[in-house]
Amino acid sequence: MEDIKKLEEFQAKIDAEIKIEPKDWMPEDYRKHLQRQISQHAHSEVIGMQPEGNWISRAPSLRAKVVLLAKIQDEAGHGQYLYSAAETLGKSRDEYIEELQTEKAKYSSIFNYPTLTWADMGAVGWLVDGAAIVNQVSLQRTSYGPYSRAMVRICKEESFHQRQGYEIMAHMANGTPEQKAMAQDALNRFWWPSIMMFGPHDSDSPNTGNAVKWKIKRETNDELRQKFIDKTVQQAEVIGLTIPDPDLKWNEEKGHYDFGEMDWEEFWRVVKGNGPCNKQRLNHHKKAHQDGAWVREAALAYAAKQKEKQLVA
Amino acid sequence: MSNTDNQGDVWEVFIQSKPGLPHKHAGSIHATDKEMALQNARDTYTRRQEGTCLWVVPLNAIVSSMPEDNDSFFDPSDDKIYRHPTHYVMPDGAKHI
Ligand SMILES: [Fe+2]
Ligand SMILES: [Fe+2]
Numbered sequence: 001m002e003d004i005k006k007l008e009e010f011q012a013k014i015d016a017e018i019k020i021e022p023k024d025w026m027p028e029d030y031r032k033h034l035q036r037q038i039s040q041h042a043h044s045e046v047i048g049m050q051p052e053g054n055w056i057s058r059a060p061s062l063r064a065k066v067v068l069l070a071k072i073q074d075e076a077g078h079g080q081y082l083y084s085a086a087e088t089l090g091k092s093r094d095e096y097i098e099e100l101q102t103e104k105a106k107y108s109s110i111f112n113y114p115t116l117t118w119a120d121m122g123a124v125g126w127l128v129d130g131a132a133i134v135n136q137v138s139l140q141r142t143s144y145g146p147y148s149r150a151m152v153r154i155c156k157e158e159s160f161h162q163r164q165g166y167e168i169m170a171h172m173a174n175g176t177p178e179q180k181a182m183a184q185d186a187l188n189r190f191w192w193p194s195i196m197m198f199g200p201h202d203s204d205s206p207n208t209g210n211a212v213k214w215k216i217k218r219e220t221n222d223e224l225r226q227k228f229i230d231k232t233v234q235q236a237e238v239i240g241l242t243i244p245d246p247d248l249k250w251n252e253e254k255g256h257y258d259f260g261e262m263d264w265e266e267f268w269r270v271v272k273g274n275g276p277c278n279k280q281r282l283n284h285h286k287k288a289h290q291d292g293a294w295v296r297e298a299a300l301a302y303a304a305k306q307k308e309k310q311l312v313a
Numbered sequence: 314m315s316n317t318d319n320q321g322d323v324w325e326v327f328i329q330s331k332p333g334l335p336h337k338h339a340g341s342i343h344a345t346d347k348e349m350a351l352q353n354a355r356d357t358y359t360r361r362q363e364g365t366c367l368w369v370v371p372l373n374a375i376v377s378s379m380p381e382d383n384d385s386f387f388d389p390s391d392d393k394i395y396r397h398p399t400h401y402v403m404p405d406g407a408k409h410i
Contacts, residue, residue: 021380023377023379023380024380025380025381070360073360074360077356077357077358077360080340080342080357081340084340084341084342085340087323087341092319092320093320093343094319094320097320146340149340150340153339153340157360157361296319296320296321296345299321299344299345299346299349300321300345302345302346303321303345303346306346
């Protein structure tokens with residue numbers, strides 16, 4: 001049983017906007033919530049490299065290729081920052097990776113969709129990174145110090161991701177009719193999964209209560225989704241593409257866009273492992289991990305030798 | 314997980330962003346030796362010229378004070394207000410002091 005006084009002190013700190021640091025006392029549920037959320041976030045960055053990695057060798061120009069490589073390398077870095085933050089909660093990186101590989105931990109469902117054309121590199125950067133940015137900007141103010149610091153670092157790097165994606169989309173939307181159709185098709189396929197990245201409606205979201213009270217989450221799923229949609233509609237208009245939602249309409253009174261209902265059956269189907277690429281993504285992660293075994297072996301052998309040498313010297 | 318299935322030890326990373334400034338904690342990385350620790354820290358934390366110098370320190374080499382000791386540990390300085398310049402009364406009209 002947790003000490004009521006400690007819990008009160010903890011909540012008082014949260015209310016006063018004092019960050020919680022790794023060695024501070026925290027309720028077990030706060031720790032567990034963060035372990036789950038931060039590791040899920042880390043896994044998403046890492047798995048998220050796969051749909052884009054698919055296009056490195058087929059990028060249409062050298063410039064496009066170096067940009068894509070730099071972007072994917074950033075995502076690897078984001079994974080590292082986040083694992084680093086998650087590890088401060090008393091669980092090792094090995095354990096987190098094992099949870100991913102044994103499907104105890106999830107990652108963002110958006111990465112279970114295939115990237116079929118070059119325009120998808122545009123749609124992913126513009127919409128997927130765009131949605132991630134809205135979420136991450138909000139999380140810069142999260143109550144857990146290491147998570148907040150990782151978010152600040154990540155947000156600095158993300159804006160180039162979204163801009164390079166939007167540039168690809170703008171380019172294609174201004175190209176031949178075939179290129180424009182390709183861009184529209186990418187938008188059609190990625191729009192709904194992107195706005196579902198924010199998760200279920202607040203009314204159906206079991207984790208929101210404590211997460212908001214403890215300021216892990218600073219804004220709710222629906223608030224963040226609305227922000228993203230409000231920003232993105234104008235960007236689509238500028239490049240002459242149509243967001244595939246017949247119910248999308250400016251609501252003067254609310255000062256926000258109204259939009260259609262998402263397909264939650266599809267959402268849960270993909271979350272539960274039955275999206276188009278779930279198996280492929282996880283198998284690839286496991287294979288890369290196994291293929292790297294000899295590197296880890298060699299590194300450990302080298303470290304052992306170095307230690308021996310030091311003892312002798 | 315087998316022995317060779319681990320990610321190496323945790324090293325904390327400190328970056329000096331330009332000469333004259335203090336090194337600042339950036340996060341951590343995993344590595345099995347010093348050289349790898351420095352290279353991983355460079356690849357992870359300085360992809361945009363964030364630094365002119367990097368320190369990597371094995372996590373287990375860091376000694377930290379503990380939050381539960383904060384009261385007794387830091388309070389000896391609480392009642393020494395004479396360590397602050399505002400404690401002193403300057404004569405009226407004195408300038409540049
Ligand atoms: Fe990222
Ligand atoms: Fe990104």
